Amino acid sequence: MSIEIDHVNKRFGDFTAIDNVSLTFNDGELTALLGPSGSGKTTLLRVIAGLEQPDNGRIRFHGEDATDLHVSKRSVGFVFQHYALFKHMSVFENVAYGLRVKPRGQRPDKAVIRDKVMTLLSLVQLDWTAHRYPHQLSGGQRQRIALARALAVEPKVLLLDEPFGALDAKVRAELRRWLRRLHDDIHVTSVFVTHDQEEALEVSDRVVVMNQGRVEQDGAPERIYDYPANPFVYRFLGNVNLFHARIHNGVARIGDVALEAPEFAGYRDAPGEAYVRPHDIEVFADRHHSGALHARIELVSRVGPTVRLELRTDESAHVVHAELSRHRFQELGLVQGGEAWIRPAHSRVFLPDTELAAG
Numbered sequence: 001m002s003i004e005i006d007h008v009n010k011r012f013g014d015f016t017a018i019d020n021v022s023l024t025f026n027d028g029e030l031t032a033l034l035g036p037s038g039s040g041k042t043t044l045l046r047v048i049a050g051l052e053q054p055d056n057g058r059i060r061f062h063g064e065d066a067t068d069l070h071v072s073k074r075s076v077g078f079v080f081q082h083y084a085l086f087k088h089m090s091v092f093e094n095v096a097y098g099l100r101v102k103p104r105g106q107r108p109d110k111a112v113i114r115d116k117v118m119t120l121l122s123l124v125q126l127d128w129t130a131h132r133y134p135h136q137l138s139g140g141q142r143q144r145i146a147l148a149r150a151l152a153v154e155p156k157v158l159l160l161d162e163p164f165g166a167l168d169a170k171v172r173a174e175l176r177r178w179l180r181r182l183h184d185d186i187h188v189t190s191v192f193v194t195h196d197q198e199e200a201l202e203v204s205d206r207v208v209v210m211n212q213g214r215v216e217q218d219g220a221p222e223r224i225y226d227y228p229a230n231p232f233v234y235r236f237l238g239n240v241n242l243f244h245a246r247i248h249n250g251v252a253r254i255g256d257v258a259l260e261a262p263e264f265a266g267y268r269d270a271p272g273e274a275y276v277r278p279h280d281i282e283v284f285a286d287r288h289h290s291g292a293l294h295a296r297i298e299l300v301s302r303v304g305p306t307v308r309l310e311l312r313t314d315e316s317a318h319v320v321h322a323e324l325s326r327h328r329f330q331e332l333g334l335v336q337g338g339e340a341w342i343r344p345a346h347s348r349v350f351l352p353d354t355e356l357a358a359g
């Protein structure tokens with residue numbers, strides 16, 4: 001079922017938590033809502049669920065207005081950060097709960113409930129825990145049971161609010177891969193809140209980046225990572241270097257380096273900012289023919305197969321972060337304290353402060 005958010009606003013007193021957001025979540029897609037703390041992700045999820053009423057705007061489920069529909073009529077399943085399993089019930093009873101409390105006419109009979117619960121427990125690969133109690137499970141297992149419980153009532157929409165937020169990094173990483181595979185099997189329209197960019201990029205079909213109650217960018221994970229719409233998204237999605245540039249006739253210059261910026265063809269000697277990811281900094285051991293910046297290598301750190309360099313160029317007070325393979329690093333024969341030449345291989349130029357998207 002698709003979900004359409006149409007010009008939704010939500011204020012708490014004078015504070016605007018959702019600022020005129022319009023978005024469509026496509027049928028069967030897993031979308032991540034990504035943004036810093038306080039950006040309005042949870043509020044948007046609660047508005048979709050019907051736990052919060054928008055001040056203006058409409059919510060449509062599969063094209064039908066659901067704005068005034070009670071939460072119990074929306075066919076949504078939830079999974080929250082803190083496992084909300086009933087402690088005094090076994091795993092089986094927890095998953096069966098939503099089916100057992102249905103009104104008599106809609107309640108499946110015992111054998112059907114049993115089959116369904118066992119199928120769901122197999123789906124989350126925990127059928128062997130049916131007779132255990134929540135305290136006998138790990139945090140990750142509890143979250144998988146919480147998901148099975150949410151799916152038992154066959155929701156048309158699944159809403160997950162930082163479902164793995166309370167778990168340690170390794171379990172988190174395993175569970176997000178597991179969630180991806182599960183979603184590939186069941187294809188229920190899902191909206192997943194996270195403030196972890198790696199989690200969003202790895203798990204979802206689509207990422208919506210939020211900031212201060214607004215949508216900064218909305219698109220496929222690769223697109224968002226490779227073509228951030230503005231400096232906020234660039235910074236939020238991982239490490240990035242910022243170089244001050246002068247833009248003239250569609251070319252941005254940083255010292256001797258000329259970067260193509262055709263979107264600024266009409267600009268004459270304007271200030272610009274070039275954003276470059278550490279792995280997009282090319283490093284050379286000697287002066288390169290097509291222009292490069294001279295730098296001193298201040299720090300070399302090896303992280304597994306990658307070598308991270310901190311460099312200082314002649315023209316900038318900022319440290320430049322570069323990342324290259326261990327193999328390439330050895331080939332170049334670079335040393336800490338030595339010199340190097342660097343050049344952005346891929347960059348994006350923006351006008352300062354305005355946060356205007358370039359191209």
Ligand SMILES: Nc1ncnc2c1ncn2[C@@H]1O[C@H](COP(=O)(O)OP(=O)(O)OP(=O)(O)O)[C@@H](O)[C@H]1O
Pocket residue numbers: 012015016017035036037038039040041042043044195
């Ligand atoms: N019931 C409420 N009353 C007043 N302010 C609220 C209420 N709910 C949320 N807010 C405020 O709205 C803003 C957005 O909150 P929200 O929980 O949606 O952000 P979030 O992006 O999910 O953040 P986090 O990642 O920290 O959960 C916050 O500044 C929060 O303090």
